[in-house]
Amino acid sequence: MTDNLSIERVDKNNFDDFFSLIVKLAEFENLTPPDEKAKIRMKKHATQDNPYYEAYIGKLDGKTIGYTVFFMTYSSFLGKPTLYLEDLFIVEEHRKKGYGKTIFNFLFKEAKKRECGRMEWSALDWNTPAINFYEGLGAKKLKEWIYFRLTEDKIEKLAE
Amino acid sequence: MTDNLSIERVDKNNFDDFFSLIVKLAEFENLTPPDEKAKIRMKKHATQDNPYYEAYIGKLDGKTIGYTVFFMTYSSFLGKPTLYLEDLFIVEEHRKKGYGKTIFNFLFKEAKKRECGRMEWSALDWNTPAINFYEGLGAKKLKEWIYFRLTEDKIEKLAE
Numbered sequence: 001m002t003d004n005l006s007i008e009r010v011d012k013n014n015f016d017d018f019f020s021l022i023v024k025l026a027e028f029e030n031l032t033p034p035d036e037k038a039k040i041r042m043k044k045h046a047t048q049d050n051p052y053y054e055a056y057i058g059k060l061d062g063k064t065i066g067y068t069v070f071f072m073t074y075s076s077f078l079g080k081p082t083l084y085l086e087d088l089f090i091v092e093e094h095r096k097k098g099y100g101k102t103i104f105n106f107l108f109k110e111a112k113k114r115e116c117g118r119m120e121w122s123a124l125d126w127n128t129p130a131i132n133f134y135e136g137l138g139a140k141k142l143k144e145w146i147y148f149r150l151t152e153d154k155i156e157k158l159a160e
Numbered sequence: 161m162t163d164n165l166s167i168e169r170v171d172k173n174n175f176d177d178f179f180s181l182i183v184k185l186a187e188f189e190n191l192t193p194p195d196e197k198a199k200i201r202m203k204k205h206a207t208q209d210n211p212y213y214e215a216y217i218g219k220l221d222g223k224t225i226g227y228t229v230f231f232m233t234y235s236s237f238l239g240k241p242t243l244y245l246e247d248l249f250i251v252e253e254h255r256k257k258g259y260g261k262t263i264f265n266f267l268f269k270e271a272k273k274r275e276c277g278r279m280e281w282s283a284l285d286w287n288t289p290a291i292n293f294y295e296g297l298g299a300k301k302l303k304e305w306i307y308f309r310l311t312e313d314k315i316e317k318l319a320e
Binding site for chain 2: 032034039040042045050052055069071072075078079080086087105112116119121137138140144149150152155
């Protein structure tokens with residue numbers, strides 16, 4: 001059923017298809033989507049030597065219906081890279097058809113190929129369907145850890 | 161008071177000093193420290209072209225008293241890299257003297273230099289002194305996000 005999804009690395013040619021879906025994901029998550037300047041940076045960051053992230057789109061009969069963004073982090077206790085999944089998104093009309101699982105299968109193979117000790121990602125706490133799916137895969141919640149974020153305005157001041 | 165801490169990038173020459181402190185941090189966090197095979201991988205991963213992570217040690221009168229490990233992640237909504245702080249550790253006898261703050265100051269400058277949109281890190285939920293320090297810097301807890309981890313044994317099976 002999902003065998004006809006083709007997965008393509010994002011490059012300069014298909015970047016606009018990828019970016020239009022990022023905007024849709026931001027809307028779904030009630031977050032501010034990237035603006036035009038961010039779009040220009042993101043194109044550079046995905047396609048430069050030593051790219052900051054890797055992005056792939058899923059295409060069905062030539063139409064882009066989903067995407068994933070990931071990069072490598074690192075566990076200093078395992079001494080192995082972690083595949084960190086930043087985004088995985090399927091457009092609404094193609095959900096519940098197994099395409100998300102097809103992209104996950106692609107990610108499992110990438111993690112194995114790169115000798116990763118872990119895969120990690122996060123979900124918003126109200127996104128119950130996603131959470132159930134992740135637990136069904138065998139992923140464990142990192143309950144004992146608290147995550148912190150410092151924004152650019154604060155970094156600028158602290159760096160003075 | 162902390163001006164005499166010199167911060168050095170970890171390379172092949174000072175790797176053993178760095179690694180001995182990782183073992184101490186694991187003991188402090190009640191986690192399993194990396195084994196001999198992990199040590200060999202970590203040395204390679206820190207010193208190869210396009211290293212998987214960056215490590216720095218803090219030295220006081222020639223003695224290594226702390227270290228930090230970080231790498232770049234990415235925000236696909238900001239279109240900017242994030243400095244992700246994996247470890248920051250000061251040996252017990254030199255805590256509460258401001259050396260942790262000295263290393264944080266170094267990280268703020270690195271994040272600014274690399275045009276990061278964010279810095280992120282995590283803490284164990286029982287580590288109240290660390291949590292208070294992070295909130296004092298202006299860092300916010302990512303309360304609405306749940307983090308998931310899939311371990312290598314499960315990835316191997318799912319990748320089949």
